Amino acid sequence: MPAEGLDWLPDDSVLNDDEVVRLVRIGVEQLGIREVRFTGGEPLVRRGLVDIVRRTHDLGVETSLTTNALGLARMAEALAAAGLDRVNVSLDSVRAETFHQITRRDRLKDVVAGLEAAQAAGLGPVKINAVLMRGVNDDQAPELLRWSLERRYELRFIEQMPLDAQHGWSREGMVTADEILMALEAEFVLQPAQEPRGSAPAELFQVGDGPGTVGVIASVTRPFCGDCDRVRLTADGQIRNCLFAREESDLRAALRAGAADEDIAERWVVAMRGKRAGHGIDDPSFLQPDRPMSAIGG
Numbered sequence: 001m002p003a004e005g006l007d008w009l010p011d012d013s014v015l016n017d018d019e020v021v022r023l024v025r026i027g028v029e030q031l032g033i034r035e036v037r038f039t040g041g042e043p044l045v046r047r048g049l050v051d052i053v054r055r056t057h058d059l060g061v062e063t064s065l066t067t068n069a070l071g072l073a074r075m076a077e078a079l080a081a082a083g084l085d086r087v088n089v090s091l092d093s094v095r096a097e098t099f100h101q102i103t104r105r106d107r108l109k110d111v112v113a114g115l116e117a118a119q120a121a122g123l124g125p126v127k128i129n130a131v132l133m134r135g136v137n138d139d140q141a142p143e144l145l146r147w148s149l150e151r152r153y154e155l156r157f158i159e160q161m162p163l164d165a166q167h168g169w170s171r172e173g174m175v176t177a178d179e180i181l182m183a184l185e186a187e188f189v190l191q192p193a194q195e196p197r198g199s200a201p202a203e204l205f206q207v208g209d210g211p212g213t214v215g216v217i218a219s220v221t222r223p224f225c226g227d228c229d230r231v232r233l234t235a236d237g238q239i240r241n242c243l244f245a246r247e248e249s250d251l252r253a254a255l256r257a258g259a260a261d262e263d264i265a266e267r268w269v270v271a272m273r274g275k276r277a278g279h280g281i282d283d284p285s286f287l288q289p290d291r292p293m294s295a296i297g298g
């Protein structure tokens with residue numbers, strides 16, 4: 001997020017709770033969606049989140065949440081009671097000063113409390129998503145892993161992608177999966193984990209004799225687009241068939257114009273047919289999407 005923040009969407013452009021649940025139900029009943037993840041911005045600031053989770057869980061799908069964990073200490077139990085299965089928490093450093101530098105907030109303690117509450121509420125395995133940035137926290141990979149293993153959190157490092165609001169990403173500046181693994185292997189013995197990866201983005205490694213693992217999501221240097229089975233629905237009702245899609249398909253307009261479930265499902269299918277084979281970050285014609293990560297969700 002830029003220091004000055006981003007503009008809020010006008011209220012009436014955001015799907016209301018019933019609209020969110022209806023679109024999720026159409027995806028589940030008509031398109032075979034089996035897992036729903038709530039992302040952001042920050043999903044914990046959504047009023048009505050617990051109820052949306054409950055109604056989604058009642059559709060018989062797995063539910064999870066990606067969050068910065070501020071406020072999770074307060075909400076973890078209610079979310080678990082509503083049927084939430086798991087959480088992923090974004091945390092790039094466990095050093096107070098680096099955390100402050102990255103987030104511009106002095107709230108590391110609240111994130112730690114959120115992680116503990118999630119684990120106590122049974123929202124596990126609790127996963128931590130970390131992004132290493134050169135000159136900021138790229139020396140902290142082993143420290144993050146040690147900290148996570150001690151607390152039985154599953155740490156995953158994610159290569160930084162060109163989705164920042166400032167358009168400041170550069171391939172040279174990015175810390176690669178190879179560099180991350182090299183830094184970890186200076187202190188830990190890593191073995192490729194046995195379990196099949198399927199369409200999961202993380203390459204998993206067992207740490208030492210286990211049972212702890214660490215994941216590396218090499219979205220840029222080892223893309224896994226061929227196995228990607230994800231679709232994103234934005235808070236304002238747009239379908240994005242890829243994180244890097246340059247076009248979106250408007251389901252909100254159809255919904256508010258009174259379209260039947262079948263019609264909305266058909267529009268959704270058409271939106272997915274245009275999904276490209278890969279993100280094309282290495283292609284000279286690559287263009288960063290207009291929406292930054294904080295407006296798409298991870």
Ligand code: SF4
Nearest residue numbers: 224225228242243279
């Ligand atoms: S870049 Fe697009 S296609 Fe590739 S894994 Fe991400 S969302 Fe899926």
